[in-house]
Amino acid sequence: MKEEIKLFRNTKKTRTLLLSSLGVCMLLGLGILYSVGLFDGELKMKPAIFSAAAFLIMLFLTLKTLLSLKDKSPLIELNGQMFVGKTTPISKAFGQVDWIDVKDIQLQKTGGDTLVVVTVGNTDKYAGRLSKMSWNMVFDKSSEQLQLMYSTSEVDIEPKPLFDLFISFWEGSSKKAL
Template sequence: MNEISLYRNKRKTTQMLFFSGAICLLLFIVLLYSIGLFDGVFKAKPTVFSGGALLVLLILVLINLLSLRDKSAQIILNDAFFLGKTTPLAKAFGQGDWADVKAIDLQKVGGDTLVIVTLGNPNKYKGRLSSLLWKMAYQESADELTIMYSASTIDVDASELYNLFVSYWKAKDSH
């Protein structure tokens, strides 16, 4: 099989950023209301919640705005390996080998559907991830890593991405 490179879909990314910006605006209005700007009554719990959520969402929006300059492929699949940058975990993980893949699943997580790649031989990949990301990815009971890939910003939808991953994984068995 040939190598396939999947690039950022500007329209999908712009829609996602617009939606995130609208949520930021709503959270900002809630924050202003909570601090008593409109009625003169300070409300502590809504202030803390809306302020924290607004801060986190603004950071994510800024990171996504900065990543728009990245013109490189977001996911690369070929006969030997797979590589993706569509989630922070996948980006930090880097390149995985098809020989280590045990399973590939499609799972809805929050508002996104993710392709979940389960890898055996986790010691091979241990030094790549920070301790926080390692704890997220490593399933101690099964001695496996689970790496997630999103189709939310690329040119294909989640089921097509899943089918691509599965076809490359199965093709490695025929070589």
């Protein structure tokens, strides 16, 4: 096992993601134009509001992705003691996680993406890193553990190899602890 691995942005994947986002924005823009009656002269208020809201959200996310292209730092960084990921908004806000606190790692299919889900115990140590709403999204009350998700949609690796990397570093850190 290597001492440290840094995974950077795959520009081809990011470009594909941006083009699909722009395509969705264009479709939503056409939906807005249709809803305000540009084509048939009839105003459809509910579809116009829905299309405009979805358009603004998609446009915001697309612009945010465009601005993040300047960031040349690694999106996922793994070493013997900890890992950091910036592939989802919550993982980016959460920051560094120590391997000693990891309880489980799984692959999970969510929509069109396969995510590496890391279950983290010792939640008191990580309290205060996220807003209350974000904390409630990742905190499982029944097990009192956090579920952090890491995506490969912009990283230069596929889900299964990323999962294998997480597992190997996790197992390597537990052997060092013994």
